[in-house]
Amino acid sequence: MSPARSIFSRLVAAATLLAALTVLGLWLVTERTIDAALKESAREAVDVDLAGLADIYSSSGEADLVRRIEDRLALRPADGGAPHYLLMRTDGVRLAGDLEAWPDLDAAISERGMIAIGHRSSAYARSTRLAPDRWLLVAHEVDPARSLKAGVRTVFLVGGAILVLVVAMLGKFSADRLKRRIARINRTLSHPDELASMPELPRQTRDEIDELAANSAQVILRVRNLLEAHSDTTDRLAHEIRTPLTHLDARLVKALETQPDEQVTRRLTEARSEIRQLVSMLESLLDIAWSKAHLSDRSMLTPVDMSALVTNLCELYADSAEDAGLVLQWEVEPGVVLDGDEAQLGRLLANLLDNALKYVPRGGTIRVTLGDGPVLVVADDGPGIAEADRTRIFERFQRGPDAKGGEERPGAGLGLALASAIAQRHSMILECLPSATGALFQLRRETP
Numbered sequence: 001m002s003p004a005r006s007i008f009s010r011l012v013a014a015a016t017l018l019a020a021l022t023v024l025g026l027w028l029v030t031e032r033t034i035d036a037a038l039k040e041s042a043r044e045a046v047d048v049d050l051a052g053l054a055d056i057y058s059s060s061g062e063a064d065l066v067r068r069i070e071d072r073l074a075l076r077p078a079d080g081g082a083p084h085y086l087l088m089r090t091d092g093v094r095l096a097g098d099l100e101a102w103p104d105l106d107a108a109i110s111e112r113g114m115i116a117i118g119h120r121s122s123a124y125a126r127s128t129r130l131a132p133d134r135w136l137l138v139a140h141e142v143d144p145a146r147s148l149k150a151g152v153r154t155v156f157l158v159g160g161a162i163l164v165l166v167v168a169m170l171g172k173f174s175a176d177r178l179k180r181r182i183a184r185i186n187r188t189l190s191h192p193d194e195l196a197s198m199p200e201l202p203r204q205t206r207d208e209i210d211e212l213a214a215n216s217a218q219v220i221l222r223v224r225n226l227l228e229a230h231s232d233t234t235d236r237l238a239h240e241i242r243t244p245l246t247h248l249d250a251r252l253v254k255a256l257e258t259q260p261d262e263q264v265t266r267r268l269t270e271a272r273s274e275i276r277q278l279v280s281m282l283e284s285l286l287d288i289a290w291s292k293a294h295l296s297d298r299s300m301l302t303p304v305d306m307s308a309l310v311t312n313l314c315e316l317y318a319d320s321a322e323d324a325g326l327v328l329q330w331e332v333e334p335g336v337v338l339d340g341d342e343a344q345l346g347r348l349l350a351n352l353l354d355n356a357l358k359y360v361p362r363g364g365t366i367r368v369t370l371g372d373g374p375v376l377v378v379a380d381d382g383p384g385i386a387e388a389d390r391t392r393i394f395e396r397f398q399r400g401p402d403a404k405g406g407e408e409r410p411g412a413g414l415g416l417a418l419a420s421a422i423a424q425r426h427s428m429i430l431e432c433l434p435s436a437t438g439a440l441f442q443l444r445r446e447t448p
Contacts, residue, residue: 009175019167023160030152035142042124042140046112049083050126050138057130062087065136066096073098084123086137087130099137103127107135115139178209185213249275301426306336309346310370317353325362328353332370340426348422348430351415352378352441359383360438376443385439390432394420 049072057065069085085097094100103115105127112126117139125139252272256265314330321328338345349368356366360382369377385393394416416430423430423443433440 015171016164016168019164020160023156023163027153027156027160030156034152039124039142042142043112045083045140046124046126046138049140050128050136053085053136053138054128054130057134057136062095062134065130069096082141084117084125084137084139084141086135088135090133090135095134097137099139102135102137105137107137114142117141181209185209185216245275301339301341303337304340304342304345306338306345306370306374306376307332307334309342310349310368310376313346313349313353314368317350317357320357321366324357326357326360327365328368329365330368330370332368333372336370336372336374338374338426341422344422344425348419348443349376349378351419355415356380356382356439364438373445374443375445377440379435379440380438382438384435384437385432387434390434393432394430 053065053068056068066087069087072083073085084099086094086099086102087096088094088102092102103113103125105111105113105115105125107127107129110126110128112124114122115125117123121141123139123141125137127135127137130136249272252268252275256268259265260268310330311332314328314332318328353366353368356378360366360380364381366378366380369379420430427446428443429446430441430443433442
């Protein structure tokens, strides 16, 4: 799962969870409201019932009160909210009612409170003293509305499930739409050549994502224009430098054709060699700058058969290695393909091989391996590279010392810098790894 997809999935899950928690909260609040309303209703009913029975006792006597209590017990309310009564003497003799024992309520002060009815029900009750030796208790069940609460619970369960489903569907629809828009922006920004053809949206229809896309496109266009201006300037500069050097080399060739004496011939030859080194250094610098300027540009990369490329280069360098008194061995896994620039990848491997041919003494061995990944390794049994220099050698104008004499080898010190720049352009890493003998260079795909 990609990071973007993970973010959108989390947004949908968060919205769904929020909707479910909202429904749960509303359900709990509703049940608490129903319970409070039922308690208040029971309290009012108990007060009215108790006042009526007390009035009957004071006006008609105890016999009429007992009859009225029995009549009320015989009539069960349709909603299940049954009343309960207890008329008893202070000595504990029950005179009327369906309750067996007097609860912990003080009739002398008309105390009220919740009492238990059986094992499962509770009721709101109030007691009073009708006479010095007569107590009356009236109670009304607080939780008779089980059917009402069950109905409310069903409504919330069904309605909540529908609401959560709707929120999840709307969230997924919105997340998919947002994901498609961002994917469209990513596709456009990954192909800078298409930025100029992006349609301009009317200002009033833009939202934050459209503004981000437009601003990002403008930034990339500006950077591309700057890179083009820089490339044009460097090309002109290279041309202005290379042209006089080429003319100078041609003059030196003509001077050599006059067959001067041996000392002049040697000096002219040295001058021509220095000119060629300057031109080569200039081209390497331009190649490094070009590779770094196109790090994120994959529009010109095509599938490259690395197996064939490495095999061909090794076969080409085998004769040079033999002339230098070295053994070149290679082991290439077939079918290794990489999206890249074939010419640049070939130059990368050529620079690594040139570096090995330069530093490995006669009788040494150079080994090249290519495996899936791809992972390219160029190892030798030469003098090796000190640990402190394993990073420095990839910088421009850095050259490794001769292991025997301690002096620097000839060269501009740009081969490994160019190889590293080419690797970065292909989203790969070129590094010098520790080795028991000699130097070991590894090219591998950059870990995301």
